[in-house]
Amino acid sequence: MSSKGVVWITGASSGIGLSLAKRYLYNGYRVIVSARHKGELAPLLEQNDELTFIPFDVSDNTQIESVRETLLSHTDHLDCVILNAGTCEYFEIDSPDWDMMQRIMSVNYLGLVHCVETCLPLLRKAANPHIVGVSSQAVQAAFTKTQAYGASKAAIRYFLSSLRIDLKKENIDVTCILPGFVDTPLTQKNTFPMPFLMPAEQAAARIERAIERRPYEYAFPKRLSVMLWLGRHFPKLWSALTAPKE
Numbered sequence: 001m002s003s004k005g006v007v008w009i010t011g012a013s014s015g016i017g018l019s020l021a022k023r024y025l026y027n028g029y030r031v032i033v034s035a036r037h038k039g040e041l042a043p044l045l046e047q048n049d050e051l052t053f054i055p056f057d058v059s060d061n062t063q064i065e066s067v068r069e070t071l072l073s074h075t076d077h078l079d080c081v082i083l084n085a086g087t088c089e090y091f092e093i094d095s096p097d098w099d100m101m102q103r104i105m106s107v108n109y110l111g112l113v114h115c116v117e118t119c120l121p122l123l124r125k126a127a128n129p130h131i132v133g134v135s136s137q138a139v140q141a142a143f144t145k146t147q148a149y150g151a152s153k154a155a156i157r158y159f160l161s162s163l164r165i166d167l168k169k170e171n172i173d174v175t176c177i178l179p180g181f182v183d184t185p186l187t188q189k190n191t192f193p194m195p196f197l198m199p200a201e202q203a204a205a206r207i208e209r210a211i212e213r214r215p216y217e218y219a220f221p222k223r224l225s226v227m228l229w230l231g232r233h234f235p236k237l238w239s240a241l242t243a244p245k246e
């Protein structure tokens with residue numbers, strides 16, 4: 001087993017998670033990856049003994065026990081978990097799909113909670129454990145059509161903040177990552193301008209460096225954080241600038 005440690009990355013079949021899996025592998029970690037499908041992981045899995053795929057639909061809480069058992073069959077502990085699985089849909093107020101709220105919450109928010117439930121016993125066996133959850137800069141100021149996605153990411157942020165307080169006595173660190181726009185299958189369907197869009201590899205490099213420092217939160221890129229800070233502090237102006245026109 002690698003001396004660098006064991007990391008579990010969810011949502012690793014494409015985008016940010018896939019890039020993170022490649023970086024951790026390259027840097028000598030034992031990497032366990034999950035998603036519903038192998039997707040772009042398939043060729044990597046054939047070439048790397050240090051990479052293990054465990055299928056997990058994070059929205060399905062009936063899979064928690066079996067995924068934990070499978071994790072335990074590969075490792076007796078986890079040093080770091082990066083809970084990154086997520087999805088996005090945009091809400092249309094003129095033809096509302098209210099079921100979207102439940103769909104997105106079950107994957108993004110409850111999915112992350114299910115992952116914490118799955119891996120906490122294995123983290124407790126590590127010397128210096130770390131839980132990392134992926135929220136979004138979308139929580140910093142409201143955007144149009146993001147009622148479902150934004151609420152799920154805000155719920156993640158609050159859940160992790162509270163978890164951090166309660167896990168302090170066990171020395172389990174908790175970090176919340178707030179990415180800006182990253183070029184992945186999730187954003188490639190967007191038709192609106194995405195300021196400061198960056199490649200997934202660049203986002204993964206920033207996230208990996210931040211994880212080493214174990215901050216409570218890491219929001220990037222800073223230019224977007226500043227823009228959203230203004231939006232939060234001047235909500236009427238933000239709303240006037242971002243509201244869809246008739």
Ligand SMILES: NC(=O)c1ccc[n+]([C@@H]2O[C@H](COP(=O)([O-])OP(=O)(O)OC[C@H]3O[C@@H](n4cnc5c(N)ncnc54)[C@H](OP(=O)(O)O)[C@@H]3O)[C@@H](O)[C@H]2O)c1
Pocket residue numbers: 010011012013014015016017034035036037038039056057058059084085086087088107111134135136137178179180181182183184185186187
């Ligand atoms: N791209 C951005 O601009 C951006 C910005 C802020 C935050 N984020 C967040 O970053 C994370 C990664 O997103 P991405 O941009 O890299 O998107 P992506 O390429 O679409 O990756 C999403 C990953 O989540 C997995 N996933 C989706 N539903 C799942 C489910 N029910 N169970 C298990 N895995 C599931 C997908 O795999 P399967 O389909 O095989 O299950 C895939 O591996 C997400 O949480 C997203 O909200 C992204």
